[in-house]
Amino acid sequence: MTEEPRNIIIRMPNWIGDLVMATPLLSDLRNRFPKAELTVMCQSNLSPLLRQDTDVDQVLSFTKKQKWVHSDSADISRSLKLGGFDVGILTTNSFSSAWWFFRGNVRRRIGFGGNFRSLLLTDKVSEPVNKEIEHQVVTYKRLLAPLGIGISETKPRLHLDPEEVGAAKERLRKWGVVLGKTPLIGINPGAAYGSAKCWLPERFRDVTQKLMEDPDCFVLYFGDSSTSKLVNDICSGMPQRVINLAGKTTLAELVATLSLCSVLLTNDSGPMHMAAALNIPLVALFGSTNPVKTGPFGIGQVIHKQVSCSPCYRRVCPIDFRCMTSIGVNEVYEAVRKQLAVKLK
Incomplete structure (x- = not known):
């Protein structure tokens, strides 16, 4: 033995x-x-x-x-x-x-x-x-x-730091978020691998404007320092209920804040997998990558158009970016509202 x-x-x-x-x-x-x-x-x-x-x-x-x-x-x-x-x-x-x-x-x-x-x-x-x-x-x-360990049913998971979660709750409270009552939508418009994985910035902005039609809704934009300019442009001129956190959180703070979101709208990215591991409802937009292989595991809705060149796994699209341009604003907005309804049940 x-x-x-x-x-x-x-x-x-x-x-x-x-x-x-x-x-x-x-x-x-x-x-x-x-x-x-x-x-x-x-x-x-x-x-x-x-x-x-x-x-x-x-x-x-x-x-x-x-x-x-x-x-x-x-x-x-x-x-x-x-x-x-x-x-x-x-x-x-x-x-x-x-x-x-x-x-x-x-x-x-x-x-x-x-x-x-x-x-x-x-x-x-x-x-x-x-x-x-x-x-x-x-x-x-x-x-x-x-x-001797077979393929299990175990799902990805993350363990939270109670102090970080407490600090995140306090920050949200100061911004006017009432947890449990206020719809809190996280949006992650970037992806570390490259722009081919990212939906169009102006469409993220359009979805955000539609979400703002609900006077109780808050939106948190996530991103690292490399995407801060992108997020700044998207958030420019938005109401105060749109909060820009790009480049302003540590990884531990990001995990804690994500755990408090009602829904996450995201490209195929690290935060997408973090939200799935935290059991946060999400809408994941896929273009150049394969949701069968790297989609959110066991939760959320994937939007992926079956175009002939996807998945290509390129960092930058060399042609017309049809995999992402074919995803419409209303489709994404309705998907976010649907996931929000699941959360609030």
Whole structure:
């Protein structure tokens, strides 16, 4: 009988949305090995998403500059060696991530093959024959097969920081939002991957103006510093009930504020997956990417037009952007109102 692992490390994905989609692995590992020490390894900017996770014993974070540096300036391979990990699971497909597990003496190294790293793995997992017809959440779960864990029904989830949620509630109160009574619509008009994933800014503005016809409705615009100009342009001249938070929240503050929204309107993005993991009703607009593979898992409404060139996975559309221009303002507005009705039931 194989000895059960006592010290497990999981290298989490580098993108917000992918990291959220990989969180079911944490629950499944904890359920299967309740006595094991569970460590997650991730980039430092994403660690706030995991520090409140009750299934996690330790977060090993690093920054990636010219080389990988652990958050306390220790060499990452030394940190792995000191951890004495008997099992390591790689959700990332890079050669470098497998190399660090190999260098760090992680005894059993589980991951997908490819990228010249198969010799660094002790357990090479086969990817699905056609990844386009399988949700990424399920694909990540395949990594647990060598440990005897089958594909579960576990959904992505995020654990909230009570202090951050309390602070977010206080900010909303000061802006005039009455939680539980005020329709609070979050809108995320950007996407880190590129403009091909983004609906037209003027249409976000048009939907917002229609939402403002309800005198009780508030809209929160989310975004990072790279999308602040885009959001500024959309929000320019809007009523005070349209609140621009682009570039003004930390990741922890974003999670806390999202958790208080009635509905989120969003492109395919990290905040979309965060809202789904928080069980927030949402409307997700898809163009260049595939909602079957990376759509919100188990909640919300996807609007995706079946044009011949989608999904193309390009960062910028080289032609007429038909996948997004074919999504109309009234269609999106009605979808948001429908999701709002679901929330307020």
